[in-house]
Amino acid sequence: MVTIELLLTGVALVAALAVRPWRLLRGPLLTPTLASAALLPWCWLLPQHLPQGMAVQFSGASLLVLMLGWPLAVPVLGGVAVAVWLLGHAGWEAVLSQWVWVGLVPATLALLIGWALRRWLPPNVFLYTLGRGFLGTAVALFASGALYEGIHHLMEGVTVHEALVARWLMAWGDAFLTGLFAAVFVAFAPQWLATWSDERYLRPPPKA
DSSP, rough: OHHHHHHHHHHHHHHHHTTTTTHHHHTTHHHHHHHHHHHHHHHHHGGGSOOOTTTOOOOOOOHHHHHHHHHHHHHHHHHHHHHHHHSSSHHHHHHHHHHIIIIIHHHHHHHHHHHHHHHSSOOOHEEEEEIIIHHHHHHHHHHHHHHHHHHHHHHHOOOOHHHHHHHHHHHHHHHHHHHHHHHHHHOGGGGGGGTTTHHHSOOOOOOO
16 A cells, blocks of 8 residues: 555656646745645644544645645645644654545545536536535545545455445535635635636626
8 A cells, every 4th residue: 555655646746846836836826825734734633633433534635726726736735744744643654645545636536526627517606616616525535535445445355334434424524614615715815716717707608
């Protein structure tokens, strides 16, 4: 499992850094980037402070993709993972697994879902907030968790039924918060959403 996770992180970092995402920090995205880097580690540290068996987890990966775009979200998630390793008591293997399955994989799936919605559905503010922010996050988080549990099941023979139910429920919590923040940012701070465009989503429909 560690080999797979190292491979995924290497590929993601190379692909993200190849487009030089730090250039986006010269504009309004600096504020949400710094806020994410400061707040998200504490959300990722939460499972380490809960009683054993209560692995509640807020990802934030889908929201980062909406705010920063995938290329910038990837190194930010890496920085979050490093902070979790320095501030927490989990080993580097556990933090690496968290980075991959709570951060990179959901972020990549959220990117693909966003691309599909843009490709096959008309531009609409509700499709953005509900499709990408709410439903897209739920699908991305659950698919990532199911993929992890499936690989774990194949490699170590663990039971996955109860784990999948928990993954499904936790995905909706993440989806609710992401959809909420996406709607608030669309209304009050659209400059904090790299994936938002007034021209695309607010233009009047063509006349018949």
